[in-house]
Amino acid sequence: MAKASSRAPVLGPAYIRLLARFSAADLPRTPPALTEQLAHWFDWNRAIALSRALDTCAPAATEAAFDAAEAAECARQRGVLQAAIDADIDLSPPRRRDAATGIDPGYRPYRQHCLATQQAMQATTGRLRGRLRDLLATQSPAKARLAEVDAVMDATLSPREQSLLATVPALLGQHYLRLREAGTPDPPRTPGADAPDDSPAAPDAGPWLARFRQDMRTALLAELELRFHPIDGLLAALRTR
Template sequence: MAKASPRAPVLGPAFIRLLARFGDADLPRTPPVLTERLAQWFDWNRAITLSRALDNRLPDAGAGADFDATHDAECARVRHGLLDAIDADIDLTPPRRKDAGVAAIDPGFLPYRQHCLAMQRAMQAATGQLRGRLRDMLARQSPAKARLAEVDAVMEATLSPREQALLAIVPGLLGQHFQRLRDAGAPDTSADADTSDNDTPATPAGPWLARFRQDMRSALLAELEIRFHPIDGLLAALRTR
């Protein structure tokens, strides 16, 4: 009997490798060239705006409070708060309202989907606010750093919509992963499964569910790291004198 050829390892950040595994997808061995991919995301209006930010004369640095350890600690506090929220207990109560999109989702996965969506919203809001504040402080340090802040603003306006569209597929991939793990590891309880008041069958627990919860946690942690990449870059620039 011929053996199935092993899947080629997926290259790239941990988040991309996780999503490829959740979606059972074969990704190209060679990742796309960054400049080519960016060219697909920039329309000519954004390209002109970025060119102006890079080529125009250095903007004047503004006036305001200097960056200090207090601001650094605030970024760490926000990050740790999001980490704690990712690790918090998940409310397994089924949602009371179910729209047309939710009706097609596995009922056992719904609480985890709600947790994932809530965490994505919290990460987007928190990191967006931090990024704006750090950029304002950077623009006040020197003309060169004011240019860097201007470039970051253009990059955020250009890439964030694309980033949010890509991150929006994460709950769906987690749902597929949940289904595969459950089908492979859960016993057949179709005849005697407990039901709740809304006739939703309870999801049987087992090692597969512990694995799924850990995988979802890993995905959220990896997404948090990606969302903090621009913030870490701004912090590094602010600390440089």
């Protein structure tokens, strides 16, 4: 039976608390203040660019009406990504050699699914965000300024975001191994027999695996929600008169 965790609960957004549950490391009880983190992420070049975007008067823009088809396309793309998260995972050995070392063979298909889904989310949301920003810049001077601010924030924060999200497959791998170890009973042993050396890995089946698959799905859906936050904000700005 798995031991109950004695770790103090981690405060913060739901996605952070979810990832903290997958990690064996002791994380700080209280996350650092957002302003403190931003001070580390903004170098002086980015700070100047943000200040210029906030202070500069944008040129007059044509009051273009918001096309509801853009929102529909964002919703469609989001549905495609969610369908990819929910799709069956190919458990056959990967066709191309995975350069990563130290990955449990049973976890490799899930890792590949996670990586492919993350890459698709990054590409799709980046394209949609750029498209909506271009549309926002055509509506009014105030909205053009907002589009410029979003561009600076995107260029500044996205690399850091990608770096942090790149740790998710490893956290899920740790979670996979812990669930398998806790959920798979030791094989029966004949009295007096020596313990076998290099015992084969436990079969990937059982309630623990169903729980892992659901946890991985929950994590990827939470990441999808996170990646769509800027897009939802731009859509809201486009709808505002």
